[in-house]
Amino acid sequence: MNPYVLMILLSSLGLGTTLTFASSHWLLAWMGLEINTLAIMPLMAQHHHPRAVEAATKYFLIQATAAAMILFASTTNAWLVGDWDMNNMSSPIASAMVIAALALKVGLAPMHFWMPEVMQGLDLLTGLILSTWQKLAPLALIIQVAQAVDPLLLTALGLMSTLIGGWSGLNQTQLRKILAYSSIAHMGWMIIVLQYAPQLTLLAVLTYIFMTSAAFLTLKVSSATKIGTLAIVWSKSPILTATTALVLLSLGGLPPLTGFMPKWLVLQELAKQGLPLTATIMALAALLSLYFYLRLCYAMTLTISPNANASTTPWRVQTTQASLPLAVSTMTALGLLPMTPTIMMLVT
The missing domain is CATH 1.20.120 (Four Helix Bundle (Hemerythrin (Met), subunit A))
Structure with a gap:
């Protein structure tokens, strides 16, 4: 263009x-x-x-x-x-x-x-x-x-989005569809807490943007669009493979990564508002999303291509793509959890 x-x-x-x-x-x-x-x-x-x-x-x-x-x-x-x-x-x-x-x-x-x-x-x-x-x-x-x-409408939208986003992504093999269902699930986390603490919605939006940017830019560098392609990414860039697995776990909301912060604060706010059942359903729905992120991590780090040539040929291919946005988004997606108190003071 x-x-x-x-x-x-x-x-x-x-x-x-x-x-x-x-x-x-x-x-x-x-x-x-x-x-x-x-x-x-x-x-x-x-x-x-x-x-x-x-x-x-x-x-x-x-x-x-x-x-x-x-x-x-x-x-x-x-x-x-x-x-x-x-x-x-x-x-x-x-x-x-x-x-x-x-x-x-x-x-x-x-x-x-x-x-x-x-x-x-x-x-x-x-x-x-x-x-x-x-x-x-x-x-x-x-x-x-x-x-x-009506608060019930927002709660219904949030619960349905997290459940459907997690459930529908389980059997996908195309990475862009998996990230689309991940987006739907994250939108549910943003909407569910909106009526109680809008600042947590803004925090969830910011962390989601950094994590998704890191995921998309990594796939762009490695030219991967299917799960099967992830098996040979390690031969192109081992360090990038390790950080990508961590970014995916951050998207799933595992501590001590940044993605744990919004989920933790949202569940805490729902419990404060006297909605333990809603918080429990949201936490269980997060496990559905975590499963397909773990599938991607498994494909990247614990499997290799059955063809030896496919995994050794691209070993020292140098990428010509810009790496600064990828580096910034990756580090932000991985290391902001210790900054949670400071961030909460800024957004509240």
Whole structure:
């Protein structure tokens, strides 16, 4: 892709998200979401592969449907209340419709079916943008309207997302689909605690972005898209293989890695709010996700390719890809747990 075109598209992505962040008017927020959607479409279809074009088409239809629902709900609320302000969502029907549309945008269960299919058709860097940056603007809107929504609805969305994200990822062999289901499960952890402690949602978003960035950039460096390919990654870069296994365990939420921090704090907050059953279900759902992360770690570190040539040929191949973002995201995804008290002081 032409670098000038790429710069314009990435600037438009930043503009759309910033516009949504800064707006308190529903029309401006809707405009930011539309700019975001239109900016990522050329990035999705840039390889002109039938699978990429199919993914871009599915994504466009889903996002257009969600945007229409948001516009309809905000218009309904303005009709009833006489105000386009986001903080004045006094109509329960409009609030529920907005949450459903935003859940469709970010891939919360049960509106998650599009996300694994779309992710599978994209290259790894575009998939990284879809998994991280594209979720920020809808999440900002969810945080703003969460107090006007029935708490039972948010709890149901969170529980379903963690359960379905963990359960559906068990039998997958494509890495992009596994990361898509991982994204769905992590979104559930963010939504479940939103009504009680929004700062924990922000903390979970930040840690998720760092961990997912490390995972996607590692797969990009090793050119791996299937579990079977992971068996020869160790021959290309043993150190990268070791850090990748740790990043996957961090995504699963194992101590003493960074991914344990948001899960620990979310479970602690749910217990404080008198919801031990909900906290127990969330912890059990985390075990489902941990299983398929452990499968990836097993494939990378404890198996070798049956063909000896396949594992020795790429031994000293030097990568030409930028390693600074990978190094920063990997170290952040692995070593922030001791900083938990400081981080909590900053976000609260």
